[in-house]
Amino acid sequence: MVDATPVLEVRDLDVRFGTKRGLAHVVRGVDYDLHAGETLAIVGESGSGKSVSTLALTKLIPIPPGRVNGTARLQGTDLIACSETELLRFRGRHIGFVFQDPMTSLNPVHPIGRQLTEGMRHHLGIDESEARERAVDLLDQVGIPSPASRLDDYPHQFSGGMRQRVVIAIGLSCDPEVLVADEATTALDVTTQAQIVELIAELQERRGMAVIWITHDLGVVAGIADRVLVMYGGQVVESAPADELFAHPRHPYTVGLMRSLPVLGARRDVELAAIPGLPPAPTDLPPGCAFHPRCTYRLDPRCEREPPPLLEVAPGHYVRSFYEVPADEARAASAAARIEVAPPDRRDDPEVGP
């Protein structure tokens, strides 16, 4: 069981940007709790608000034109109410970040050692030599061979996977309570992705830290998440424990997303059920349910007029829709139901005993 008091408590988070095309309402009232040791996955497509909702926690977005409202309590302090100077104590110290592209999140003109020690010297008040010692230890923990000799190397001297390990080491350097991994493996090849996913899970277990994993990849989510938030048009449209969400997704968008995914080992004759149309622009959100123009159900007359509320439909399972996809249909959309043959590494082979 997880600790009863959440490390991070987000309520009514709202982010808007003033743009030339009018007001972009990018995040529209997001709530969640994050507990120590827990992995929360935020899933959505581009423009769904998944990244901005997390960046906004420590105001890592340009303000103005951005505007952030709501509360985000980290250990009792509301980050949204903090001034820029106060936030400096939190960024990197209590919330660490790992971004998508290690080529852009590392500074190409500084050796990685300097980038690793910077945060520790600032937040932990330790001197250069102690920080370097810790840096070596961190690089070792993230699996970089002969770490002591790599501290003075520059980012371009590392491969993509190794660079992302350096970024993770930086994210972990001040031992944060929360680590945000924003599409942290999207730029990597699958075999490297597997290494990084495994690494973060292992470090998380060792440190008891909470992880917010932002991704568009439902496969990665299935492997790591305790709880999943599905975002669409700036809102959480469905939120549930991972097992429950994959076994019985209820929102038409979540079901649509699962149906449109090609699944390794799935039967070929089944056509992918694509979601028609396009996600809405945050400057031009449709009235009623944000998903209704693309929804293949749209069975309730309120869909086009009234924004549906987020309701708890089963313990811990929240859905923002007037229509719930029936269990049998939802199950047919799941990967488990579409896979025809057992995956190769779980084949039962009675002839060859262990």
Next chain:
Amino acid sequence: MSEPLVQVRDLTVHFPVGGRRDHRVVRAVDGVSFTVARGETLGLVGESGCGKSTTGLALLRLVEPTSGQVHFDGTDVRALRRRELRAWRRRAAMIFQDPYASLDPRSTVGDAVGEALDIHGLHQGRVARRARIGDLLERVGLHPDVAERFPHEFSGGQRQRVGVARALACEPDFIVADEPIAALDVSIQAQVMNLLAELQADLGLTFLFIAHDLAAVQHVSDRIAVMYLGRIVELADRDRLYRDPQHPYTRALLSAIPVPDPTRERARERILLSGDVPSPTDVPSGCRFRTRCPVVVEACGRLDPALQERGDGHEAACLRYGEVGTEVARSSHVDAS
């Protein structure tokens, strides 16, 4: 069975690294052989830098192969002269990854599609040209009126539809699709994959589908070739490759792909490969996968295994082909965990 539409033998593409004195080469494609039957989709998968895109470009001579043979419906593609090559290209088209970069921002969508018609003289007059462009746009699910619009007015998925319409303009027999869905959102990827499947069924097209996403490749392909460091290491029927992978790299790749099902994800054992892909300027001796291979033996450093077939159409380039699927693979799981 009739002769395959595309036959590739020992294709190599080497790029010089730099200066005149520098004799090193990037061995992007280093001896690749395969065939594509008429109406078939051959999937080509591999990780970044494995040479899959260069293979596709070299097939159409969009980069010149260094050596090897490419035969297309009886034509020796490498022997074609300039004008012959241009005429031949009517029959073989390409769809690119990035619909943002592959369309000229200053030309209308109609002109982007119509350019191919102009080059090959495939229309009689402006009215016929416009009608043909309208048909092509409709074919890919766009309204004919959008011909007057510019690429920036379209979403990524719509732009990729324009890319497909452009590829179809000359009524090709064969299309090389290089990562056609990688830049698109999940819900849009399925739209494009379904479109390609529909076009194949209606027009009898033959595809080389190049992608890093094995789940997508498996969805669209009849057979799949797996590339590693400039070589095909395994080639098999889509189901067989998944059910009974023979090359240790294929096994690692399959085990690394996350499946959206928590029960499966928890139960599975990943084969984590150590280290990184070696540089294509400095390919290891012997088997090029040996530096990361969980089942490497001493002989792998000396012998460079060629693709071998065991009579069932399943080819693999591994000295331990045949062993690997069974007890060797088991021991590799133990090593890896």
